[in-house]
Amino acid sequence: MRGEFRINGAIKECEFAPEAVLAQVLRDNGHTEVKIGCNRGECGACVILLDGELVNSCQVLAATATGREITTVKGVGNLHEPHPIQTALAETGAVQCGFCTPGMVLAAFYLLSRNPDPTEKEIANALDGNLCRCTGYVKIIEGIKLAAERMRANG
């Protein structure tokens, strides 16, 4: 079947199987920044924003997402214009292998859009659905805290 997706502000028409999940359809259409670590909604590597809500895109049928607003990590910030969350994670050493990072960035983006001044515990709880095996999370929490400070300072 075919459907139109609104991905990071651009409209893209994609062909996909009726049972296809959104994570795979996004990846098959060039959005390899959406990672798949388990395909079962357990690891959070594939999270995106769907109409502003944080979801595991491996658990969403692509057919239910047509016409809806999809934000991947590249919609938060890109190589040439990175978002403060991305630069703060880089500066604090929070990016090791980077496979979980797109999901972490989106989880942080979602948190900070609702709570611009979270405590460390609130940050940790907001990352509960995103597994990382490299960093031990310490620097990810530090990075998000730094990003929050900078975002508050810049309004």
Place this chain on the structure above:
Amino acid sequence: MDEFKTIGKSVEKIDSISLATGEEKYVDDFPLDNPLHLALLYSPHAHAGIVRIDTTEAESMEGVVSILHHGNTPDKLHTTAGQGFPEPSPYDSRIFDKKMRFVGDRVALVAAETIEIAREAAKKIEVEYKLLEPLFDSERAMDADAPRLHGDDAFAPIPVKYDPAHNLAAEVEMSFGDLEAGFREADLIFDNTFYTPYASHCAIEPHAAFARFDERGRLVIYTATQVPFHARRIVGRTLDIPIGQIRVVKPRIGGGFGGKQEVFLEQLVALVTWRTKRPSKIILSREEVFANARTRHPMRTRLKAGAKSDGEITTIELDCLMNTGAYGSHALTVLSNAGAKVLPLLNKVKNVHFIGRSVYTNLPIGGAYRGYGATQSYSAYNQTIDMVARAAGVDLLEFFKKWTIKKGETSEVFRVLGEGKEGVAQIIHSCKLDECIDRGAEAIDWYAKRGRRIEVAPNIVKGVGVACSMQGSGIPKVDMGAASMKMNEDGSFNLYIGATDIGTGSDTIMAQIAAEVLGITPDRFIVLSSDTDLTPFDVGAYASSTTYISGQAVRKCAMKVAEQIKEVAAEMLDLPIEGLFLDNGRVIDDVSRKAVTLDDVCYYAFYTSNQRQIAAGASHFATESPPPFIAQFAEVNVDIRTGRVELIKFVSAVDCGQPLNPRLAEGQVEGAVVNGLSYALWEEYIYDKNGRMTNPSFWDYKIYTAADLPEMATIIVGSYEETGPFGAKSIGEIAINGPIPAIGNAIFDATGVRVFEAPYTSERVWRRLKEEGVTD
């Protein structure tokens, strides 16, 4: 060491922004032109022979292109362990075998137009099995009547003891002193047995590989590997493809931890592509990563120690039984390190005996895993030391400070115990373990909490524990890394390294080392790593070798380039080379203060006179393996009624020599610690009675999330290792050794009860509390 300009600075990891914006590519992110998708069929039986395999129906499905199994593939024995050649692991594996040795052993592979068709077709392969008695109990493996897993054709490619007739995959024995005399001298005897379970690496990127032909008909393999050069060699030798016809590329890798030091998917994509002339790819599911890839070898560790009443240990007898599962990947070397990386720590013990055996069972395959045997063995070692110190009435911290190895000292173990051969004698040049202990103790507030059994709430008791350990820095006289470098007109450099960055930041560290030598900033280096066509050789990312071994190769290479730059500058300035030095992008004459920039040097070398390319290559191997040292502290609250262990705080103080990049070094410690914490408290494989793993998912095999963290403190205690690049030792593995014993010792401190089997789940702790009458 304040004179460094780049070393010791927390330079931002060079790929971090590109990773954080999702630009970087992992294996599964590369577009392929009409690839075949591969799905494996696995054995449902733990031990069985394949009597008949019928692929007719599967092959008749539309979209199925090829089906591989034992009847139509090369049957060359090899090991999947990605190690140097000849590998110290037994040759007991075939690409496909007719004997199935665990639930999850490979029966067949389907190559099809889509992954859905491949999976569907795999289900339609008819297999008739002859069931054999399975062997699950490693303690029984060597019994005369135990089922035998491997035939007489399996062999060890190096001269070591290997006895498949008795399911013995490896045996290591080492002795010095007089064990009996040591026990006679002792006033106290401690004889305890500890258990550490199977565990999964849980790199978030699953194992993945693809193959395609390049324009000239050479085979190109992209793979999520820690060992690209070993992968090329093993594929070539197993499939009889000339090594020169193969190119292995490591793109970004989503974590390894030892799990990707294993070559078991590359052969499949190589074979399918070689035969069908089409690209092919395989991506494991999470369930496959758990049940069919590699694991941490479980170990039963019996430690018998004799001590005098003042705590002096006279004798240590360490007996490790390691379960290597169905195949002997790393069976010898992980086992060796259970002694070699552990026993030198208390180097004043005069009488030591180590016996280790790795045995086959019909369970998942063991392999390399961060800590590599030391983690398993340190669990017993550090808890026994706690017992000795307590019995002698000595503070545990004072005990460690008194009896652990010091700078200028050695241990007989270094000389005697290597990996499948004798070890390498070495003197410790750098050790600040005492300072690690002191600073860690301060951070955990040891003396205010130790031995006080503070009841923080009704029935909830606080305890603190500590564990000390060491690791190595590469395998001495074995590991080799190489680098090459060339200069560009703007004073930038291409740096080509075999070293394999799997997320650790080694590309950045190598740039920092080169930058320090050439007096420029690390961003002047364009780093390309781990492409067998473009970069020189390196053994890969394992054995805590990259910083120490590959880093030294980069340093040597940069020094050669510096010499060439000075030669050109001397020519340009018409000054003797001896007075020239490099600083801040310039070559300066010490006397006249005349200078030329690096840009000028390269333009001159390319275009002006006596034209040449400034470029060099270098390689390095080491004759020593200086250990980093660590002291790790746990604070727990134990619920006496339920056995629940709440981890309050975890402190690690580590001596890794000169930290080249403190933030990245801390990140290595924090990552290893948190992996270790969930291994200590939660992680284990659970099997049904037929040997099938019942918890192959992150739902049922829980690893720590950010919300599970205790308060964490990481203290880098700098020292200077004269044999390392700018004073550095390793940091990648060591910090995973502490969590089990530090927490075990803390549980004892809180409750007076020793829990001998990890992980310390509430149930296990509660059972022990009940056994000891602490709760009812």
